[in-house]
Each structure stands twice: as C-alpha cells, then as structure tokens.
Amino acid sequence: MQQRPESTDRPDNRAAGDAAVPIISLRDIRKTFHRGTLAVEVLHGLSLDIHAGEFVAIMGTSGSGKSTLMNLIGLLDRPTSGSYRFDGAEVSALGPDARALLRREAFGFIFQQYNLLPSESATANVEMPAIYAGLPRGERRSRAEMLLTKLGLGDRMDHRPTQLSGGQQQRVSIARALMNGGAVILADEPTGALDSKSGAEVMQLLHDLNDQGHTILLITHDHEVAAQAKRIVEIRDGLIISDRMQPAPEAAAPPATPPVPPKRPQRGRGSGYGLFDVTEAGRMAVQALRSNLLRTLLTLLGIIIGVASVVAMLAIGEGARKSVLDRISAMGTNLLLVRPGAPNIRRADGITATLVAEDAEAILSLPNIAAAVPEYPGSVTIRVANRDYSTVANATTADFPKAHDWPVQEGLFFNSEDVKSYAPVAVLGLTVVKNVFPDTPDPVGRYVLLNNIPFQVIGVMSAKGATPWGADQDDIIYVPLTTGTLRLFGQRYVKTITVQAEDVAKIDATQEAVRDLLIARHKTEDFQIRNMASIIATATETQNTLTILLGSIAAISLLVGGIGVMNIMLVSVTERTREIGVRMATGARRLNIMMQFNSEALAICTLGGLIGIAIGLGTVWLFATLGRPVVYSPEPVLLAFFCAFATGLLFGYLPARKAADLDPVVALAAE
Incomplete structure (x- = not known):
C-alpha cells in the first residue's frame, strides 16, 4: 500500500544546505511489531525527506505511527525494512554502538515528560551527553552552565528536577539536547505536559533554535502547535497523508544562520574505550x-x-x-535411617529394591519406637496454569511430620485414611509455593498437576531451611505413599525408612532390634542402618x-x-x-x-x-x-x-x- 500525500507544495528555493543531500532521507520504511505470533505493521512503506535547517511538525493522532517514526529517525529503533540515509550515509543497519555514537553527535532529544535524572542537578543533567562524548569535566561544566544561563536558568543550575517547574525542566531538557551540538532536535510533544504560557515559551525557544540553524522535528497531535512549524507532515495509520509547507509571514526574512551540520564521531572524542x-x-x-x-x-x-x-x-x-x-544436631539425634544396601541384590535397571512399606509397619511394633516412616522421594514436574517447576515429591505416610519434627504451617497433612484410599492430595514445601503460586498467599484447596496427574493441595509445610550441606529442604512436595508409588513412580518398594526412637539413650539397642527384625523378614542383610547419634559423634572427631x-x-x-x-x-x-x-x-x-x-x-x-x-x-x-x-x-x-x-x-x-x-x-x- 503506497502513502498518499495530500499535497507537496514545498517550494524549490530552500535555505542554504537544503538544496544538497537531505539530512534525513527515508525510503519505503516499514516497521512491524511482534506480539507473540501476532505481527502488527505500524509503518507501511513510508518515504520522507527532511533537509537541514527545516522546522517540520510530524502530526497525527494517537496510534498513527508518529512516535514510531520519531524513534526510527532518532536511531532509538530500527526499521523492519527500507532505507534510512542520514546526511547521505545509510544508517538503518548500524549496530547498537554505532547508532549510539551517531545519536550522540547528531541528535538532541526533548521529551514530553522531560526525562531528567531526579538525583542529579540541572547542570549534571545537561552535562550527560558530553560525558559520553569524552569532553573533560571542566569543559562540559562550562558549556552546561553557558547553555542554562542562555536559557534563563542561571540561578537554577544546582537545583534538582523536583525543585523546578515544568517549564524550567523542559528548558533543562532543551539545554541537554544542545550539549553536543544537536544538529537535529527531536521534540516529542514538548508542550504536552506544560501550561499554555510555558508551552509558548518552549515553542519560542524551538523557533530560536531553528533560526540558529538547527533542524527541528516536532512530534505532536495538536493542530495549533503543528501550525507553528514551517512544514507539516501528517500521518494516519502509518502513512503520510499530507506533506505541506506553511505560508511564510509577510514580514519574515530568511534566516541568516546556515544549518547546523551534524558532527561525525571521532575516536578522539570517546569512540574508543579508555581510562x-x-x-x-x-x-x-x-x-x-x-x-x-x-x-x-x-x-x-x-x-x-x-x-x-x-x-x-x-x-x-x-x-x-x-x-x-x-x-547437625538440629536434624534430630534420635533417628535411625534404614536404607537398601546389599550390593548383590539389584534390579536389572540398577535400582536397589529391598525395602517395602510393610517393613516399616513391622518396625513400628518394636519397643522404644515412636514412629517408622517409609519414604520414596523422586523427581516430578509440578504445573499450575502455564507455570512449570521441577522439584522432588516424597511419597510417605501420615507420621512424617512427627518423625521429623516438622509441623504444617497452613492446612493439614494427609492422614492414614488418605494413605489407605490412595487420595490424590499433596502438601507443598514453601519453596515450591513461592515458585508456582507467587501471587497466591494461600494455595490450600487449589489443584496442581504432578507429572500431569491432578492433586489437590491440602497443606503447606512450615519453613525448614537448608541442610548443613546446602540442600533446600523446603523444595519438596509430600504425597500419600500409596498414591505416590502407584500413580507417580510405579514402584512398590521404598528408598528409605526413617525410624524415631522414644529414648535416645537406648538408640543403640533399638538399632540392633531393627536390624534383627529386618534380617528375619528378608532372610539376609540387604539394608543399611545409619544412626544419627553416631554420625554426630563421628563428626566431632x-x-x-x-x-x-x-x-x-x-x-x-x-x-x-x-x-x-x-x-x-x-x-x-x-x-x-x-x-x-x-x-x-x-x-x-x-x-x-x-x-x-x-x-x-x-x-x-x-x-x-x-x-x-x-x-x-x-x-x-x-x-x-x-x-x-x-x-x-x-x-x-x-x-x-x-x-x-x-x-x-x-x-x-x-x-x-x-x-x-x-x-x-x-x-x-x-x-
């Protein structure tokens, strides 16, 4: 689709510099934004020439593409296709640093919201472009003070933006735009946030800058503001529908000042990186x-x-x-950890499978046993809406909180009936909650998918923190033993049995009793028992x-x-x-x-x-x-x-x- 200019009644007798190569030349510029799989073309093959020394208003309603065009001209963005020549040189394909150098030397930006750094003084804000140009501190401060004084802010140099009025802030923004020369001034709705008096003052400053030879590009939706420019380019739906020169006032004389030429980045002015x-x-x-x-x-x-x-x-x-x-002692000194350990009894896939849940039930019948908890931990992926998180699920029994002295913070832990009935319920650790329910303070009652199997959250464990070796104990999910071994892991053996002794003084005798019981049940010693009290003694030595x-x-x-x-x-x-x-x-x-x-x-x-x-x-x-x-x-x-x-x-x-x-x-x- 081609652009349809309403009129192009621009005279041929341009100011000096205009008759040469346009300072800005756009040819068949297209810009497409992608939102996921959706592609939206904002500029549709737009072409435009702007000569040095012109005062051009680019006017259009919200969504017309005028701001996108300004960003492309100012090298803040790049076109999807088309040619952009600045001062005769192609710049559409420049890399980020080359574009930054050209912005530094050729453009000055004036924003509707001023975009001043709140922690810096007016002078420091104006100095900013010169810092990146490599200008020594004394020189750039002198130039900043000169510009601020010229713009009527000589008594406000040390004030921060919050101490300045809107009009004064916009003057600081203009001074910043001129710091490195500002051959081309891009003014994006410069009067939009100002009262009528301040707006008129800013527009007069833009006219003065244009009279001094600066090329002015004014982005606006206001017809009255646009009418003050010498040329109006109107955009609608990404196309130029009108490009016309404004009639010059009868008494107006041609400006005596030639257009300000853009500087070319020099290595001596900071193109390289140094001290x-x-x-x-x-x-x-x-x-x-x-x-x-x-x-x-x-x-x-x-x-x-x-x-x-x-x-x-x-x-x-x-x-x-x-x-x-x-x-280490805080982990519990009255625990026995029973794990499969016979090296010669292994399944074909290499997994040791010698302990079953019935072993825990048998251990519970021994004296001095407070709890015997079978456990089968394994990796799972939990999904909530479109959020996935990899963690560990521990299939266990209702006595787990008692054996590990780990209470539930919210909701409930599953009970024996849940284990018997293969209930699809889960209790989450705090780390899992933070990752899959970042915006939900209480996930109890919600449903999650564990390996694509639905489970209802019935509780959240209290914070346990890290183990002495740095593992996050809260990064875990607890499910009933029957449900986990059948539906999540497809195994009927367990990986460990945690045994809690009632009297830690008798823990050695209890360990022997557990050992004898399991040998009697298995007809061989195909397991290992770790005594936490012994571990602490060994660690001390x-x-x-x-x-x-x-x-x-x-x-x-x-x-x-x-x-x-x-x-x-x-x-x-x-x-x-x-x-x-x-x-x-x-x-x-x-x-x-x-x-x-x-x-x-x-x-x-x-x-x-x-x-x-x-x-x-x-x-x-x-x-x-x-x-x-x-x-x-x-x-x-x-x-x-x-x-x-x-x-x-x-x-x-x-x-x-x-x-x-x-x-x-x-x-x-x-x-």
Missing part, C-alpha cells in the same frame, strides 16, 4: 549509590557479613566447628573435614551476599530502566552502561570487603580476649578481600549486561 570511560563510570556509580544510601547500606551488609565470616571462621576453628555441630566445612559455610555466606548484590542490582536496573533509556538516547554505548552498573556492584563489594575485614578481625580479637584460641594469619584476610572483589565483578555482570542489552525505545517507554 576516561572507566573513571566516569566509577564517578556515576558512586553518585548512584549515594542517591539511595539505605539500599546501599543494606546491600553492603550482605558482603560485610560474608567477608567477616570468612575471616572469623578460618581464625576461630572451635567456635565455628561447634556451630556446625549444633546445626573429624576435625579436618569440619575445618573444610567451616570454610565452605563462610564461602556460602559470601556467595549469598553476592547473590544479594546481584538481586539488588537487578532491581536497580528495573527501577532505572527509563534512566538507562535516557542515557542511551544521549549517546551511551553498551559498554558505558555495563561499566556503570558493574562499577556500582564493584564499589559495593570492595567497600563491603574492607568493612567486613575490619569486623572479622575485631571478632577474632574479641574471641581472643575472651580466652578462645585464635590464629592470626594474613592469608584469610587477603583471600576474603579477593573474594569480595571477585564477587563484585561476577555478580555485577549479569545485571550490567541486562541493562546494556535494553532496547533504547523500550527503556524510554518504561514506567
């Missing part, structure tokens, strides 16, 4: 962290704790060892193993701190999406954005590492003062600091890359 970029990234990172001190301090806390724990745990072996033993474990726990705490940094940085990227879009629109390249956000993570981890070392050494000193044996050594300190530094690089990379990979036009549209 300047790193320094500026660090400065902006510190400024961003200072603007949200509370979040920075909370993020620092994770790194501080991690580093301090590395230093303290490696120096205070006995205290750390006691902490680990306490965690294994000093070297626990020393390694202490170091591992300290490393995990630092890892958790690093994950916290990554999480906060990801949140920061989400919250600052529009800021990222503004920085890209003013010339920031992908590496500029990556360096800024990675520098923030690195600054947090480095500072947190230094503070953590101080706290860790203080803790060691305190323990030494209290008479505990400690060993001062520089190796753990250096290791802890290196780990903190590496954590900043590693866990800052993903958020930084996410920020750098944002599409400028999408980022600018973020709320």
Whole structure:
C-alpha cells in the first residue's frame, strides 16, 4: 500500500544546505511489531525527506505511527525494512554502538515528560551527553552552565528536577539536547505536559533554535502547535497523508544562520574505550549509590557479613566447628535411617529394591519406637496454569511430620485414611509455593498437576531451611505413599525408612532390634542402618573435614551476599530502566552502561570487603580476649578481600549486561 500525500507544495528555493543531500532521507520504511505470533505493521512503506535547517511538525493522532517514526529517525529503533540515509550515509543497519555514537553527535532529544535524572542537578543533567562524548569535566561544566544561563536558568543550575517547574525542566531538557551540538532536535510533544504560557515559551525557544540553524522535528497531535512549524507532515495509520509547507509571514526574512551540520564521531572524542570511560563510570556509580544510601547500606551488609565470616571462621576453628555441630544436631539425634544396601541384590535397571512399606509397619511394633516412616522421594514436574517447576515429591505416610519434627504451617497433612484410599492430595514445601503460586498467599484447596496427574493441595509445610550441606529442604512436595508409588513412580518398594526412637539413650539397642527384625523378614542383610547419634559423634572427631566445612559455610555466606548484590542490582536496573533509556538516547554505548552498573556492584563489594575485614578481625580479637584460641594469619584476610572483589565483578555482570542489552525505545517507554 503506497502513502498518499495530500499535497507537496514545498517550494524549490530552500535555505542554504537544503538544496544538497537531505539530512534525513527515508525510503519505503516499514516497521512491524511482534506480539507473540501476532505481527502488527505500524509503518507501511513510508518515504520522507527532511533537509537541514527545516522546522517540520510530524502530526497525527494517537496510534498513527508518529512516535514510531520519531524513534526510527532518532536511531532509538530500527526499521523492519527500507532505507534510512542520514546526511547521505545509510544508517538503518548500524549496530547498537554505532547508532549510539551517531545519536550522540547528531541528535538532541526533548521529551514530553522531560526525562531528567531526579538525583542529579540541572547542570549534571545537561552535562550527560558530553560525558559520553569524552569532553573533560571542566569543559562540559562550562558549556552546561553557558547553555542554562542562555536559557534563563542561571540561578537554577544546582537545583534538582523536583525543585523546578515544568517549564524550567523542559528548558533543562532543551539545554541537554544542545550539549553536543544537536544538529537535529527531536521534540516529542514538548508542550504536552506544560501550561499554555510555558508551552509558548518552549515553542519560542524551538523557533530560536531553528533560526540558529538547527533542524527541528516536532512530534505532536495538536493542530495549533503543528501550525507553528514551517512544514507539516501528517500521518494516519502509518502513512503520510499530507506533506505541506506553511505560508511564510509577510514580514519574515530568511534566516541568516546556515544549518547546523551534524558532527561525525571521532575516536578522539570517546569512540574508543579508555581510562576516561572507566573513571566516569566509577564517578556515576558512586553518585548512584549515594542517591539511595539505605539500599546501599543494606546491600553492603550482605558482603560485610560474608567477608567477616570468612575471616572469623578460618581464625576461630572451635567456635565455628561447634556451630556446625549444633546445626547437625538440629536434624534430630534420635533417628535411625534404614536404607537398601546389599550390593548383590539389584534390579536389572540398577535400582536397589529391598525395602517395602510393610517393613516399616513391622518396625513400628518394636519397643522404644515412636514412629517408622517409609519414604520414596523422586523427581516430578509440578504445573499450575502455564507455570512449570521441577522439584522432588516424597511419597510417605501420615507420621512424617512427627518423625521429623516438622509441623504444617497452613492446612493439614494427609492422614492414614488418605494413605489407605490412595487420595490424590499433596502438601507443598514453601519453596515450591513461592515458585508456582507467587501471587497466591494461600494455595490450600487449589489443584496442581504432578507429572500431569491432578492433586489437590491440602497443606503447606512450615519453613525448614537448608541442610548443613546446602540442600533446600523446603523444595519438596509430600504425597500419600500409596498414591505416590502407584500413580507417580510405579514402584512398590521404598528408598528409605526413617525410624524415631522414644529414648535416645537406648538408640543403640533399638538399632540392633531393627536390624534383627529386618534380617528375619528378608532372610539376609540387604539394608543399611545409619544412626544419627553416631554420625554426630563421628563428626566431632573429624576435625579436618569440619575445618573444610567451616570454610565452605563462610564461602556460602559470601556467595549469598553476592547473590544479594546481584538481586539488588537487578532491581536497580528495573527501577532505572527509563534512566538507562535516557542515557542511551544521549549517546551511551553498551559498554558505558555495563561499566556503570558493574562499577556500582564493584564499589559495593570492595567497600563491603574492607568493612567486613575490619569486623572479622575485631571478632577474632574479641574471641581472643575472651580466652578462645585464635590464629592470626594474613592469608584469610587477603583471600576474603579477593573474594569480595571477585564477587563484585561476577555478580555485577549479569545485571550490567541486562541493562546494556535494553532496547533504547523500550527503556524510554518504561514506567
């Protein structure tokens, strides 16, 4: 479908520079947006020429495609097909960094909502494009102050956007657009958020800029605003339906100033990456962290704790060892774990199958037995609506909460009747709930699919946390033994039997009784029994193993701190999406954005590492003062600091890359 211009009564006697190659030349531009499998073409083979020094209003109703056209002209987006030549050179296929360089040197953006950084002063907002152009700090500050003074904001340079009126904020936006020259000014509804007086002032500024030789592209839906331009291009449904010149006032004289030519990116002005970029990234990172001190301090806390724990745990072996033993003891000292163990009795598929649920019933009849719980854990996929999650289902009996001292937080655990009747019910761990019901506070009563078999959720287990070796005990689903072995796993044997002794002092005798019973039932010793009390005694004697474990726990705490940094940085990227879009629109390249956000993570981890070392050494000193044996050594300190530094690089990379990979036009549209 071809565009249908209503009229093209533009005279041939253009201003100097217009008679040459158009500064903007679009040919058969099409833009298609994809929403899943649906493709929507917004621009339908549009062609347009704009010469240097023109004042063009691109007018259309909402949804006409005018904003999409502006984004394409400003290199914030790229066409699906067609040719876009800027100042005679094809630019439609340029890569992200090349487009950023051209935006930096040729375009200035004026947005309806101003898009000023709230944490920066008016001067700092105006300076932003020059930072990415590699202009030294003193030079760019002088130019920013000159532009603000010229626009009547000489007494508002140190004010933040919240301290300025709408008209003043738009003037700051105009100054920012002119910072690198702004041969082409793209003004997107510049008066839309202003009162009539401020709007008139902004339009007068645009006229003044046009008289000085700047090419002005005004995007608007307002006929009165568009009428102030020298040329009006009207768009409807992705097509140009009218392209006409406005009649010049009788007294109007041709402008004496020639059109402002676009600059060409030069390597000396920041096209490469060097010390300047790193320094500026660090400065902006510190400024961003200072603007949200509370979040920075909370993020620092994770790194501080991690580093301090590395230093303290490696120096205070006995205290750390006691902490680990306490965690192991919390699992239960009165438990016997019966597992299949005869190496010569295996099924053809390699699975050991020597224990059955009837063995647990027989064990329950022995003296000093409080509970005997058969269990069959296996991998399953839980599905809720269109959300899938892989976890572990444990087919067991109603005595499981009693044996493991693990109560239900919400709802109920299944009972013996549910087990007997093969009831399709399930009790979820908290990690599973968080992953499959993120927006549902109480999943009890809901239905889920386990391996495509429907189960009703009747309860949610209380938080159990991680095991001493780091496994998430809350990432599990409990189902009746009969239902699970029949419908989920198709097996009648069990993988373990957990036996709870009533009196831990008699647990060794109880272990022998269980052993004798199972030998009598199986006619052979095809199982193994692990005594939790014996495990604790063995762990106490294994000093070297626990020393390694202490170091591992300290490393995990630092890892958790690093994950916290990554999480906060990801949140920061989400919250600052529009800021990222503004920085890209003013010339920031992908590496500029990556360096800024990675520098923030690195600054947090480095500072947190230094503070953590101080706290860790203080803790060691305190323990030494209290008479505990400690060993001062520089190796753990250096290791802890290196780990903190590496954590900043590693866990800052993903958020930084996410920020750098944002599409400028999408980022600018973020709320």
